[in-house]
Amino acid sequence: MAKLSKILTEPLNLNNPVTVQILGICSALAITVKMKPAVVMALSVMFVLSFANVIISLLRNTIPTRIRIIVQLVIVAALVVLVDQFLKAYLFDISKQLSVFVGLIITNCIIMGRLEAFALGNKPLPSFLDGIGNAAGYGIILVIVSFFRELLGSGTIWGFRVIPMSAYAHGYENNGLMILPPMALILIGTIIWIQRGIFKELQGRS
Amino acid sequence: MGLRHFLDKLKRKVEPGSSLHFLYATLEALDTFLYVPNKVTTKGAHIRDAVDLKRVMTAVVIALMPPLLFGIWNIGYEHFHILGMQTNLWQNFGYGLIKFLPIVIVSYLAGGLVEVIFAQINKEEVSEGYLVTGLLIPMIIPVDTPLWMVALAAIFATIFGKEVFGGTGYNIFNPALLARAFLFFSYPRWMSGDKVWIAGLPDGISGATPLGQLSQATTVEQLNAIHAHFSVADMFFGFIPGSIGETSTLAILIGAAFLIYTGVGSWKTMLAAFIGGGFMGWLLNIFATPTNPYMAVPFWEHWLLGGFAFGMVYMLTDPVSSAHTELGKWIYGFLAGLMAILIRVLNPAYPEGVMLAILLMNMFAPLIDYLVVNGHIKRRMKHAQLLNGMNLKI
Numbered sequence: 216m217a218k219l220s221k222i223l224t225e226p227l228n229l230n231n232p233v234t235v236q237i238l239g240i241c242s243a244l245a246i247t248v249k250m251k252p253a254v255v256m257a258l259s260v261m262f263v264l265s266f267a268n269v270i271i272s273l274l275r276n277t278i279p280t281r282i283r284i285i286v287q288l289v290i291v292a293a294l295v296v297l298v299d300q301f302l303k304a305y306l307f308d309i310s311k312q313l314s315v316f317v318g319l320i321i322t323n324c325i326i327m328g329r330l331e332a333f334a335l336g337n338k339p340l341p342s343f344l345d346g347i348g349n350a351a352g353y354g355i356i357l358v359i360v361s362f363f364r365e366l367l368g369s370g371t372i373w374g375f376r377v378i379p380m381s382a383y384a385h386g387y388e389n390n391g392l393m394i395l396p397p398m399a400l401i402l403i404g405t406i407i408w409i410q411r412g413i414f415k416e417l418q419g420r421s
Numbered sequence: 422m423g424l425r426h427f428l429d430k431l432k433r434k435v436e437p438g439s440s441l442h443f444l445y446a447t448l449e450a451l452d453t454f455l456y457v458p459n460k461v462t463t464k465g466a467h468i469r470d471a472v473d474l475k476r477v478m479t480a481v482v483i484a485l486m487p488p489l490l491f492g493i494w495n496i497g498y499e500h501f502h503i504l505g506m507q508t509n510l511w512q513n514f515g516y517g518l519i520k521f522l523p524i525v526i527v528s529y530l531a532g533g534l535v536e537v538i539f540a541q542i543n544k545e546e547v548s549e550g551y552l553v554t555g556l557l558i559p560m561i562i563p564v565d566t567p568l569w570m571v572a573l574a575a576i577f578a579t580i581f582g583k584e585v586f587g588g589t590g591y592n593i594f595n596p597a598l599l600a601r602a603f604l605f606f607s608y609p610r611w612m613s614g615d616k617v618w619i620a621g622l623p624d625g626i627s628g629a630t631p632l633g634q635l636s637q638a639t640t641v642e643q644l645n646a647i648h649a650h651f652s653v654a655d656m657f658f659g660f661i662p663g664s665i666g667e668t669s670t671l672a673i674l675i676g677a678a679f680l681i682y683t684g685v686g687s688w689k690t691m692l693a694a695f696i697g698g699g700f701m702g703w704l705l706n707i708f709a710t711p712t713n714p715y716m717a718v719p720f721w722e723h724w725l726l727g728g729f730a731f732g733m734v735y736m737l738t739d740p741v742s743s744a745h746t747e748l749g750k751w752i753y754g755f756l757a758g759l760m761a762i763l764i765r766v767l768n769p770a771y772p773e774g775v776m777l778a779i780l781l782m783n784m785f786a787p788l789i790d791y792l793v794v795n796g797h798i799k800r801r802m803k804h805a806q807l808l809n810g811m812n813l814k815i
Contacts (some may be wrong), residue, residue: 386567392607401500408585 223344226352228414232325233356234407235417239325243357243398243403245316250373252312253361255302257354260318263294264326265346271334272342278335287330288321293319325353360402368393428452446540450547474589477685477740478549482685484654484679485556487672488731492665493517496564498617499662503626520620521665524559524571532558535579539588548588551579555734557597560666561728561776562604570608574600594783595739598732601776614773618662630663631656632727632765635718636772644714646692656725667731670724677734686738689747690754694733697758698723705766715766724764732775733758737782742785746793753789757782 232238246256270290271278278286299317302310310317320326329349334342352421365371367390370378378387411417432452435445475519497513497520508516532555540547558575578600583592605612615629622628629637631651638644655661659669667673680686702720709717723729735745737757744753757778771777 346584386569388570388608388610391609392603395606404585 216392219341219344222341223348226348227344227355228352228410229417230411231352231410232349232357233353233403234410236325236328238328239323239353240400240403242316242319242323243353243360244399246313247357247364247399248368248394249312249363249365250358250361252309253357254354255306255309256313256316256356257350259298259302260320260323260353263291263320263349264329264350265343266294266333267291267326268329268342268346269339271330272337272339274293275335275337283335284327287327291326291330292321296319296331325349356403357414359406360399363402364393364399368398424455428455443805444541446544446546447537450540450638453781475549478552479734480683480685481553481680482556484676484683485553485560485666485735487675488666489556489560489667491659491669491672492560492667493521495659495668495682496520496620496665499628500659503622503628504617516620520564521559523568524562524564524566525556527568527571528558528575529555532575532579535576535584539580539584543586543588543742547675550583550587554578554583554596557666558600561597561601561664561731561736563612564620564665565622566604566611570604570611573607574604577603586646590741592741593787594780595742598736598776598780598783601795602780605776618664624758628662630727631661632663633772635726636765636769637714638714639712641711641714641717644717653722653725656722664728664731667728670730673730673734680734680738685740686734687743687750689750690738690743691734693751693754694737694758694761695724696773697755697760698729698733698762699758701759701762703728704763718766723765727765727773728775729761731759732761734780736779742783742786746790748796749786749789749793752793753782753786756785 226232229235233240233243242256247253267287267290271287274286295318298320299310302313302317329345333345337345362372365373366377368382368391370376390398426809428448428451431448435441435448437445438702494510494514494517496517497508498517500516501508501513529551530553536547536551539545555575558571558578562571562574578596582594582596582599582650583589586592593812601612611617613633615633616622617628618630619628631647634647635644638647651661657670659672661668677686677691681688681691699720702718702723705716706718706720733754737754760778760781761775764777766774768774
């Protein structure tokens with residue numbers, strides 16, 4: 216039981232897919248301008264990753280090693296299409312904002328990485344928890360980055376105005392750089408910096 | 422020697438083991454700032470030379486004085502000129518000083534505070550590196566930039582331009598240019614356009630820089646009208662609106678002479694940059710069409726306009742971020758000048774390409790050095806093998 220909870224919680228911090236394994240950076244740059252799409256993206260990745268992990272884990276003894284990447288891609292692609300259709304049906308606005316990046320979940324390195332590294336060698340339940348944990352770890356970073364980008368770049372959080380209009384009247388301005396992808400990279404770098412400053416055991420790894 | 426005595430007394434209070442020891446780095450910085458440190462290297466091979474970091478930084482600050490003084494005067498001149506008032510030298514200078522001093526104080530305070538905090542955290546001495554950066558930042562931004570933006574940019578540049586790489590001497594990019602890039606992309610309204618270059622500009626009057634106007638010109642007639650308004654002499658002496666320190670090419674050349682004389686800035690980098698910019702301008706002149714008159718702007722005017730001279734003299738030659746090999750300096754400078762004019766003329770989104778060109782070349786400087794050094798090694802190796810082969814035959 217302790218082992219299972221470790222599988223679930225370790226990716227949240229000490230083995231975070233984004234800040235420690237440095238995976239999935241590309242989508243973290245693209246969809247973190249606003250918080251809402253970022254959260255939807257994190258949930259989509261969570262759905263795809265946990266179920267892909269379970270399916271691959273169930274099939275792990277029957278997939279021939281030489282074609283496993285193709286099998287993984289087919290499964291992930293099928294799940295991504297499901298998510299895409301769901302978003303188009305129920306969250307059309309956000310689906311439009313996310314545009315191609317929903318489809319690009321297929322190529323998200325975290326998903327292939329977890330399938331290869333974990334699901335192929337573990338039972339379905341731990342694989343499921345591993346998927347949830349890693350997607351949550353990815354989601355935490357997305358939320359932190361998008362929080363600062365939306366707050367400083369647009370003056371809003373979750374679409375609600377936080378920085379009052381009177382501040383703008385006194386000369387405050389939104390930071391245009393926050394809207395641009397480079398700032399997302401700098402923010403992720405800052406998170407890594409702070410994380411390694413607090414958890415010294417991460418410093419030795421590279 | 423009351424001050425010396427006072428400092429020594431303070432220093433005893435922050436000795437290792439005392440409760441105030443955490444303030445040691447700050448006091449040490451204050452001490453080396455006020456007095457020449459008497460510590461010398463004791464171990465290992467080293468060259469003893471009077472030129473230390475402080476001396477180099479002071480040389481750059483002195484070299485910055487001509488464009489700085491002219492820039493301060495020009496703030497006042499442009500302000501009163503656009504209002505149609507006749508003023509004397511001291512009125513112009515006084516008005517400029519009132520506008521400029523707050524910016525430079527904010528820049529030094531914000532960036533210096535970051536330096537001190539990081540020195541405290543890392544238990545190091547505060548280095549003199551910020552002395553130049555803190556002065557460069559106010560000189561490359563428009564006079565009307567709000568002070569909180571200056572502070573933010575100085576803090577950003579010091580943290581992400583310098584401290585994350587390991588502090589003074591380890592930075593890849595020129596920190597002052599990074600501050601400008603931060604402002605340019607964060608608050609484009611304050612860094613370009615026709616409203617920010619002249620202090621106290623009345624509503625409804627355009628205060629665009631000659632460069633900004635030229636980039637907007639769509640016909641040859643407009644181009645000629647701009648030239649009638651700003652003569653080449655104006656551009657050379659600097660009686661034009663622009664960022665505070667960049668307008669006077671003459672003042673910059675005086676500073677450049679000082680930099681070259683003291684050996685802090687490389688004449689090869691500067692000359693190569695001007696050749697590169699001139700070459701690109703000349704190339705564009707050849708392909709200029711009546712529908713794109715901006716390309717027909719004579720190449721020597723590109724040397725005089727905008728931040729080209731300032732950037733190529735003071736920023737490109739930064740001893741930390743520029744190329745270090747002799748051949749590398751030529752390549753580095755030439756490409757920087759080339760890119761600056763290329764971006765300036767052909768990319769309408771960035772009327773001033775100098776900043777981006779220098780940052781780009783900063784990134785390539787280590788690669789250029791690597792290639793040059795490897796080229797040397799290969800050539801010498803070939804030579805050695807040749808000699809070996811001859812010996813064998815004999």
